[in-house]
Amino acid sequence: MTPQADLGIFAVCVVAGLIGALAGVGGGILVIPALTIGFGVDIHLAVGASIVSVIATSSGAASAYVRDRMTNMRIGMFLELATTTGAVCGALLAAIVAPAFLYLLLGLVLLGSAAMQISRLGEETPPAGPPSALAIRLRLTDSYPDRKLGREVPYSARRIPLGFVLMWLAGVVSGLLGIGSGVLKVLAMDGAMRLPMKVGSATSNFMIGVTAAASAGIYLARGDVDPLIAGPVALGVLTGAVVGARLIQHISNRSVRLVFLPVLVVVGLETMARGLGFGI
Amino acid sequence: MSPERFRTVVSAVLIVGVSISAALIAAGFAAALAVGWQGSLAGSVVGSATPGHVAATTDFSNLAARLAALQPLALAQLGLLTLLATPVARVAASVIGFASERDRLYTAITAAVLVILLGSIFLLR
Numbered sequence: 106m107t108p109q110a111d112l113g114i115f116a117v118c119v120v121a122g123l124i125g126a127l128a129g130v131g132g133g134i135l136v137i138p139a140l141t142i143g144f145g146v147d148i149h150l151a152v153g154a155s156i157v158s159v160i161a162t163s164s165g166a167a168s169a170y171v172r173d174r175m176t177n178m179r180i181g182m183f184l185e186l187a188t189t190t191g192a193v194c195g196a197l198l199a200a201i202v203a204p205a206f207l208y209l210l211l212g213l214v215l216l217g218s219a220a221m222q223i224s225r226l227g228e229e230t231p232p233a234g235p236p237s238a239l240a241i242r243l244r245l246t247d248s249y250p251d252r253k254l255g256r257e258v259p260y261s262a263r264r265i266p267l268g269f270v271l272m273w274l275a276g277v278v279s280g281l282l283g284i285g286s287g288v289l290k291v292l293a294m295d296g297a298m299r300l301p302m303k304v305g306s307a308t309s310n311f312m313i314g315v316t317a318a319a320s321a322g323i324y325l326a327r328g329d330v331d332p333l334i335a336g337p338v339a340l341g342v343l344t345g346a347v348v349g350a351r352l353i354q355h356i357s358n359r360s361v362r363l364v365f366l367p368v369l370v371v372v373g374l375e376t377m378a379r380g381l382g383f384g385i
Numbered sequence: 386m387s388p389e390r391f392r393t394v395v396s397a398v399l400i401v402g403v404s405i406s407a408a409l410i411a412a413g414f415a416a417a418l419a420v421g422w423q424g425s426l427a428g429s430v431v432g433s434a435t436p437g438h439v440a441a442t443t444d445f446s447n448l449a450a451r452l453a454a455l456q457p458l459a460l461a462q463l464g465l466l467t468l469l470a471t472p473v474a475r476v477a478a479s480v481i482g483f484a485s486e487r488d489r490l491y492t493a494i495t496a497a498v499l500v501i502l503l504g505s506i507f508l509l510r
Contacts, residue, residue, distance in 0.1 A: 108418075111414070150443075153443075157465060157468065157469070160468055160469055160471065160472060161403075161468060163472065164399050164402060164403050164468065164471045164472060164475070165399075165403055167396075167399050167475075168396045168399035168400045168403065169396075171392050171395050171396045171399065172392055172393065172396040174392070178391075178392075178395065178479060179491055182476075182479060182483075182491060182494050182495045182498060183491075183494055185498045186494055186497060186498055186501075189498055189501040189502060189505070190501060192505070193501065193504075193505055196505075243490070244488075244490075244491075314471070314472035314475070315472045315475075315476060315498065315502060317472070318469060318470075318471075318472040318473055318502060318506065319501070319502050319505040319506060320505065321469045321506065322505070322506040322507060325445060325469070328441065328443040328444065329443065330443060330445075330465060331442050331443045332410070332413065332442055332458060332461035332462050332464075332465055333422070333442050333461075335465055336410045336413065336414060336461045336464070336465070337414075339406065339407070339410055339464070339465065339468055340407055340410055340411060343403060343406075343407055
């Protein structure tokens with residue numbers, strides 16, 4: 106890599122980190138094609154760098170999100186139990202399940218969810234109601250300070266068993282296909298558990314780093330992590346994520362959804378394309 | 386530990402991990418401009434199993450010796466390893482945090498996540 110290419114990768118990754126921090130996703134969908142198509146990087150090294158980018162987005166943004174009470178650490182750790190066990194199951198299933206069919210299925214689910222997201226574009230915070238007995242027992246109720254609204258917004262996790270099962274499936278899918286874990290997490294927390302977008306995004310951000318760290322050892326051992334490529338990716342994504350985690354304080358939940366929706370559509374289309382056999 | 390302090394600690398673990406990692410990667414890139422990726426800031430010859438053989442940049446073995454020689458590549462590699470280890474440190478810090486809050490349920494949940502995480506890092510390859 107020339108210093109010019111390093112700077113180019115750094116700049117693209119600042120954008121990836123920014124979007125990733127706001128939308129609660131890892132930025133792999135942006136980083137992988139940018140590296141392979143834009144900079145001619147080998148696909149294996151690009152995937153290795155994208156694992157680094159997920160962890161960088163997560164750790165860079167989560168430091169601010171945790172401090173600012175945007176992240177719900179209990180919800181994060183509770184659901185992490187589902188995603189990590191799911192990811193292990195997915196990795197074990199990988200040898201016996203045909204991925205093409207799964208890519209198509211996941212693509213359909215994501216594009217279907219995008220339609221549901223459009224119907225929620227006008228919603229600032231989910232409708233409030235008394236917390237369920239399960240939410241109280243698991244202590245999955247809290248509030249977060251919303252500077253844009255200028256008040257404390259209380260919330261409580263709804264449909265917790267459904268959220269847990271969806272998170273387990275998100276883990277299975279990411280273990281099998283290595284993608285989509287961030288968008289599925291945000292969808293489960295928004296769609297099933299009805300958490301405010303900012304809380305869902307920040308908590309997803311908190312979780313994706315752990316899920317990615319679980320598979321980092323495999324990529325290191327395979328020789329897929331090249332500091333000459335993953336280095337500028339890490340520095341760029343960290344910069345973008347730190348900025349994004351501060352920016353979210355000044356925008357509404359509606360705007361967060363507006364950032365998330367196109368990401369969801371792109372991941373859905375990319376997943377469908379892979380299922381049909383012409384992916385990147 | 387108060388919830389406030391718990392958040393401060395977890396946040397601090399993340400900031401420290403991320404900062405050390407970014408500093409090492411940046412130092413590696415700056416140093417590489419001066420002496421090349423496989424060179425040495427300490428002026429010593431970086432050890433290799435076979436003379437004249439240059440290890441691939443994706444090879445993380447022999448890291449301690451290469452760090453001692455201040456090899457730019459080794460600095461960047463240590464930075465990446467620090468980044469990859471940060472989520473693990475954060476989960477470990479959360480186990481301690483929930484334990485000090487005497488929240489048995491979440492201490493158990495977080496400890497289980499830590500075990501699965503460490504298991505998949507060291508067993509799945």
